[in-house]
Amino acid sequence: MSLLNSMLFSTILSADSWELFKSSLLPMITGGIKYTIPLTLIAFVVGLLLALLTAMMRISSIRIVRIPAIIYVSAVRGTPLLVQLFIVFYGLPNLDIKIDPFPSAIIAFSLNVGAYASEIIRASILSIPKGQWEAGYTIGMTRTTTLRRIILPQATRVSIPPLSNTFISLVKDTSLASLILVTELFRKAQEIAARTYEFLLLYVEAALLYWVICFLLSLIQEVIERRLEKYAAK
Amino acid sequence: MYLTIKGLAKSFGENEVLKNIDFAIDKGKVISIIGPSGSGKTTLLRCLNTLEQPSKGLFTFEDGLTLDFSKKVNKQDLLKLRRKSGMVFQSYNLFPHKTALENVTEGPLIVQRRNKKEVTKLAKELLTKVGLKDKMDLYPNQLSGGQQQRVGIARALAIQPELMLFDEPTSALDPELIGEVLRVIKDLVNEGWTMIIVTHEIQFAAQVSDEVLFMDGGYIVEQGSPDKVIRNPQEPRTKQFLDRILNPGEY
Ligand SMILES: Nc1ncnc2c1ncn2[C@@H]1O[C@H](COP(=O)(O)OP(=O)(O)OP(=O)(O)O)[C@@H](O)[C@H]1O
Ligand SMILES: [Mg+2]
Numbered sequence: 001m002s003l004l005n006s007m008l009f010s011t012i013l014s015a016d017s018w019e020l021f022k023s024s025l026l027p028m029i030t031g032g033i034k035y036t037i038p039l040t041l042i043a044f045v046v047g048l049l050l051a052l053l054t055a056m057m058r059i060s061s062i063r064i065v066r067i068p069a070i071i072y073v074s075a076v077r078g079t080p081l082l083v084q085l086f087i088v089f090y091g092l093p094n095l096d097i098k099i100d101p102f103p104s105a106i107i108a109f110s111l112n113v114g115a116y117a118s119e120i121i122r123a124s125i126l127s128i129p130k131g132q133w134e135a136g137y138t139i140g141m142t143r144t145t146t147l148r149r150i151i152l153p154q155a156t157r158v159s160i161p162p163l164s165n166t167f168i169s170l171v172k173d174t175s176l177a178s179l180i181l182v183t184e185l186f187r188k189a190q191e192i193a194a195r196t197y198e199f200l201l202l203y204v205e206a207a208l209l210y211w212v213i214c215f216l217l218s219l220i221q222e223v224i225e226r227r228l229e230k231y232a233a234k
Numbered sequence: 235m236y237l238t239i240k241g242l243a244k245s246f247g248e249n250e251v252l253k254n255i256d257f258a259i260d261k262g263k264v265i266s267i268i269g270p271s272g273s274g275k276t277t278l279l280r281c282l283n284t285l286e287q288p289s290k291g292l293f294t295f296e297d298g299l300t301l302d303f304s305k306k307v308n309k310q311d312l313l314k315l316r317r318k319s320g321m322v323f324q325s326y327n328l329f330p331h332k333t334a335l336e337n338v339t340e341g342p343l344i345v346q347r348r349n350k351k352e353v354t355k356l357a358k359e360l361l362t363k364v365g366l367k368d369k370m371d372l373y374p375n376q377l378s379g380g381q382q383q384r385v386g387i388a389r390a391l392a393i394q395p396e397l398m399l400f401d402e403p404t405s406a407l408d409p410e411l412i413g414e415v416l417r418v419i420k421d422l423v424n425e426g427w428t429m430i431i432v433t434h435e436i437q438f439a440a441q442v443s444d445e446v447l448f449m450d451g452g453y454i455v456e457q458g459s460p461d462k463v464i465r466n467p468q469e470p471r472t473k474q475f476l477d478r479i480l481n482p483g484e485y
Contacts (some may be wrong), residue, residue, distance in 0.1 A: 131327035134285055138321035139341030139393050142313070149344055153331050 017164065017201055018194075024202060028188045028209055033130050035212075039174045042106055046165055047113025054118035059125060069118070076115030082176055084108045087181040105177040109170065124159035125151055157228050164221040164228055175210070185209060210231035235296060235399070236261045236428055237397070242291030242303075244277055251277050255291070255450040259397075259445075262426045266439035266460075269449035270475055275432040277400050278449070284316040317345075319397040320390030326382045328374040334361060334385045335370040341393040341435050353392075360388040364418045378412030384418055391422075398422065436479055440464045445481040448472045 057069035089104040136146030178187035187208035193199045235258040242255040251274045267275045280286040288303040338357035342348045364384035402414040423442045446463040448456040458467045
C-alpha cells in the first residue's frame, strides 16, 4: 500500500509532473478542438442522414430495397471499428484511392454511426403503436404521408435518448483515429508521452479530458430528455 | 342505396372471421352492429375502410365506384374507398404530438390541401360542436377519455366523409363519460350523417338506428329494424346475447 502510494505521488503529483500536466493540457485541448470535436460532429450528422435513409430502406415493403440496407448494417455491426478505419486509410491506397487521415476518419465513423443509428431509428418507428398508422390512413393519408407527418415526429422523440448515447460513445471512439494518424486529443497525449515517458500521467490526463467532455454532454442529454418527457404520449 | 356489399368474406390465414356478409346502407341512414366478442364486428368495419383487405366481396357505391375483392383491386380504388369514410376508434388513436385543433386540421390541410384559414375555421366549428371550444390548444394527454374521443369524432368529421364508422366509441370510457360521447353521436344522427356504429350500448342502438345487424361467428345472424332485432328478436342466438347484455347480473 505504501509502495503504491509513494509511486503515485512520485509519478503523478511531483512538481515536475504537475508542470508537464499543465503544459500538455493546451496541445491536447487543441487536438480536441481541431479534430476530436469536428470529427464527432461531422460523423454524427452524416451518420444520422445515412441512418435515416437506411432505416427507411429497411422498413420498405420492397424486398430489393431492404436487402442492401440489411447487408450494410450487418457488415458494419459485425466488424471492428478499428478494422473499418484501417481498411479506409491503409487498405484503399492499394486500389489507388488515397484519402487523408481526417477525411478517412470521417468516412469510417459516419458509416459506423449510420449503421448503429439506423437500428435505433428503425426500432423507434416500430415502437409507435399500430393505431397511429391506422389513424393516419383513416384521415386519407398514404403510407408515406403517415410516416412523415405522424410516425417520424413521434419516433424522433423515442430515439433521442438512445441516439445521445451513440453520440457520447462516438466521442470516445474517435480516439481510435489516433491510429490512422489524426492528431486528435489522444494522439497528442501519445506524442507527448513518447517524448517524456510519462505514460501514466498523460493517458490519465487524456482520460480526464474525455470524461469532462462526456460529462458535459450527459448534462445536456438530461435537459433534452426532461423537455421531451413533457410531450410524451400517455 | 349508397353502398351495397355482397358476399364479403375475410380470413386471417385459416381462420375465416367474416363469412358471406351481405348488407346495404342508404344515404342518411344509421346501421348499428351488435354481437358477442370475436364475432367479427371490428373486422367488418375495418374492411369498409381498407384497414383490412377483404378476401372476397363486391362493394358498389351509388356514385359508381366498384371494388371486387375476388380479383386484384388497384391502389387508386383502395385509396378512393379509404377516403369515403371517417373512422372513430375505440382507443381514440389521437396524434399525441399535436393539439386537439391540429389533430382536426391535419386531414383537410395535409390530405385535401385545403386553405389553412378555411380549415382552421372548420376545425374550430367542429370542436365547438363537440363541446371542446375551450380545449382546442391542449394536447391529447391533457384531455379526459371522453374529451379525447370527441376530438376523435371531430377529426373524422373534418375530412367531410360520406360515411362515418364508429368502432365501440364508448367502450374505453368510464361510465360517467359515456353520455357526453353518445350525445355527440346523436347530434350527428339528427344532422343526417350516414353512419355504421359498432356498439355494446344496446339502448342507444335501439334509439338511433334505422337498422340493426346482429353478428355471431362471422355471420350476420339477424338484421332489421331495432323493433325487430332488439325488441323482438327471432333467432335464439340473438335472444341469448340480448338477454345476457341487458341483464348482466344473472350470469
Ligand atoms: N389481425 C388479425 N389477425 C388474426 N386474427 C384476427 C385479426 N384481427 C381479428 N382477428 C380475429 O378475428 C376474429 C374477429 O375479431 P373482431 O375484432 O372483428 O371481433 P369483434 O366482434 O370486434 O370483437 P370485440 O367485441 O371483442 O371487439 C377474432 O377471432 C379475432 O381473433
Ligand atoms: Mg371489436
